[in-house]
Amino acid sequence: MKMGEVILVGAGPGDPGLMTVRGLEALSSAQVVVYDRLVSPAILSKIPETAEKINVGKRSSHHLVPQDQINQILLDKALEGKKVVRLKGGDPFLFGRGGEELELLAEHHVPFQEIPGITSAIAVPAYAGIPVTHRDFCSSVHIITGHQRAGMPLNIPFDALVGTKGTLVFLMGVSALPQICQGLLDAGMSPDMPAAVVEKGTTPSQRPILATLSTLPQKAAEEQVESPAIIVVGEVCTLNQQFDWFDRLPLKNQKIIVTRPKERAGTLAGRLRQLGADVTEFPCIETVPMIPCPPMEQALAQIDSYTWLAFTSPAGVSALMEHLDRTNRDVRALGRIHLAAIGPGTDRELRKHGLRADLIPEVYDGEHLGQALCQASPAGKVLILRAQWGTEALTQALDQGGIAYDDIRCYETKFTCPQAEEVRAMLNRDDPPTVTFTSASTVRGFAAAMGDFDPLSLVGACIGEQTRAAAELLDIPTITAEKATMDALIQVIEDHTN
Numbered sequence: 488m489k490m491g492e493v494i495l496v497g498a499g500p501g502d503p504g505l506m507t508v509r510g511l512e513a514l515s516s517a518q519v520v521v522y523d524r525l526v527s528p529a530i531l532s533k534i535p536e537t538a539e540k541i542n543v544g545k546r547s548s549h550h551l552v553p554q555d556q557i558n559q560i561l562l563d564k565a566l567e568g569k570k571v572v573r574l575k576g577g578d579p580f581l582f583g584r585g586g587e588e589l590e591l592l593a594e595h596h597v598p599f600q601e602i603p604g605i606t607s608a609i610a611v612p613a614y615a616g617i618p619v620t621h622r623d624f625c626s627s628v629h630i631i632t633g634h635q636r637a638g639m640p641l642n643i644p645f646d647a648l649v650g651t652k653g654t655l656v657f658l659m660g661v662s663a664l665p666q667i668c669q670g671l672l673d674a675g676m677s678p679d680m681p682a683a684v685v686e687k688g689t690t691p692s693q694r695p696i697l698a699t700l701s702t703l704p705q706k707a708a709e710e711q712v713e714s715p716a717i718i719v720v721g722e723v724c725t726l727n728q729q730f731d732w733f734d735r736l737p738l739k740n741q742k743i744i745v746t747r748p749k750e751r752a753g754t755l756a757g758r759l760r761q762l763g764a765d766v767t768e769f770p771c772i773e774t775v776p777m778i779p780c781p782p783m784e785q786a787l788a789q790i791d792s793y794t795w796l797a798f799t800s801p802a803g804v805s806a807l808m809e810h811l812d813r814t815n816r817d818v819r820a821l822g823r824i825h826l827a828a829i830g831p832g833t834d835r836e837l838r839k840h841g842l843r844a845d846l847i848p849e850v851y852d853g854e855h856l857g858q859a860l861c862q863a864s865p866a867g868k869v870l871i872l873r874a875q876w877g878t879e880a881l882t883q884a885l886d887q888g889g890i891a892y893d894d895i896r897c898y899e900t901k902f903t904c905p906q907a908e909e910v911r912a913m914l915n916r917d918d919p920p921t922v923t924f925t926s927a928s929t930v931r932g933f934a935a936a937m938g939d940f941d942p943l944s945l946v947g948a949c950i951g952e953q954t955r956a957a958a959e960l961l962d963i964p965t966i967t968a969e970k971a972t973m974d975a976l977i978q979v980i981e982d983h984t985n
């Protein structure tokens with residue numbers, strides 16, 4: 488049988504954006520993914536649906552799957568001929584036992600690769616505004632494990648470490664924090680040396696706790712710091728006051744649920760994360776082209792009888808293109824027709840196929856698209872390709888302007904509800920999360936997935952009037968973007984937060 492391969496991949500410290508391009512490439516073609524506790528859900532959501540997922544997550548002091556068994560799983564899957572990705576938090580070779588996992592593979596001549604990750608040892612202090620080195624303060628940085636084997640004393644050379652005058656970063660040190668600080672004091676380090684613990688670094692729940700060597704254990708105990716957390720000891724910790732950028736981001740501590748069609752990339756989610764928001768992606772609808780679609784076929788056969796082809800969503804464009812592709816045709820089947828798009832997102836989808844919208848209304852909704860088509864030159868019959876529940880505002884505007892049209896449903900919107908439980912648990916009247924709605928169908932998809940829910944337990948951030956109307960029909964309190972664009976939607980969320 489063909490031999491498989493194992494790729495050790497560093498998933499970074501928590502923020503899903505901190506995974507390497509190379510690591511994501513490996514993940515996207517994996518057949519088996521073996522992962523543990525420190526890998527964030529947003530990264531796990533990038534695992535291909537077809538891949539087998541094996542959680543060997545370890546909790547401190549009780550190992551779910553013993554190390555030798557993990558090594559064996561990797562070997563067995565590779566011997567079955569599979570492409571195996573072993574995803575590990577941070578960097579696999581830094582206190583990640585990556586070396587141990589490779590030994591058995593090397594013994595059996597299984598091919599492997601190691602894709603380094605961004606380690607928490609450097610990235611977590613960075614997100615807390617602490618550069619691990621700075622010329623004014625130190626000339627070295629030391630990364631130490633604070634893990635204590637059961638019943639054994641801490642095995643840390645405190646004298647040597649204090650002698651370096653470098654920055655000290657302790658991983659796995661939460662339970663031994665008092666002994667670590669005492670060890671450094673006993674070795675002669677000043678009790679006033681700045682020190683910090685950073686809990687759940689680079690994630691939306693990041694919590695930095697700044698103190699001194701002598702006060703840190705008590706402060707950390709008062710704040711009930713939990714693993715994973717990093718301990719940083721050194722003058723550089725004072726820079727946090729100046730450089731604490733992540734915890735000051737405008738949407739920090741804001742819980743946002745991004746509803747979106749399953750097949751659309753999560754750019755909105757990514758942009759909200761960059762602003763510090765705690766984003767949960769919730770693909771609650773799926774758009775499926777209707778194939779075959781006899782009415783569309785008929786319209787295409789008489790394409791010259793139309794002057795305009797109008798799209799009210801990127802999904803309409805994709806459905807048409809898929810239809811053409813499946814019937815061995817391409818955009819030339821559209822002849823010289825003029826193209827209208829409801830907004831820039833739909834125009835972007837056209838551009839992917841080498842086309843451009845000749846008309847985009849000033850306000851990105853059905854009513855304004857209809858009005859713009861009535862005033863367009865040349866004026867003429869409109870072919871509308873859209874979803875089964877398109878807004879009537881478009882066709883009403885065309886009726887009023889006396890413009891003829893054919894309104895053809897070319898794709899369906901289906902509800903899907905993976906993770907519905909997780910999202911339901913986030914809804915809360917006292918601390919309502921913001922839920923983004925980018926179309927009326929995302930509102931309906933959300934409601935269908937939630938079943939019976941309290942509308943006052945969320946705030947709907949809506950992209951436009953029709954979306955807002957759909958949310959208000961369900962009594963959901965809303966905020967609405969000034970313009971139907973992602974930029975304006977993000978802006979209204981920011982304004983609402985401040």
Ligand code: SAH
Pocket residue numbers: 500501525576577578579580581582583605606607608611657658659660685686687688689690714715716717718
């Ligand atoms: N290979 C990993 C480290 C594994 S050891 C890396 O390179 O980052 C696990 C320890 O890493 C935890 O006990 C904690 O000290 C630290 N750690 C990992 N992720 C962290 C995070 N998001 N915030 C704070 N500490 C983290």
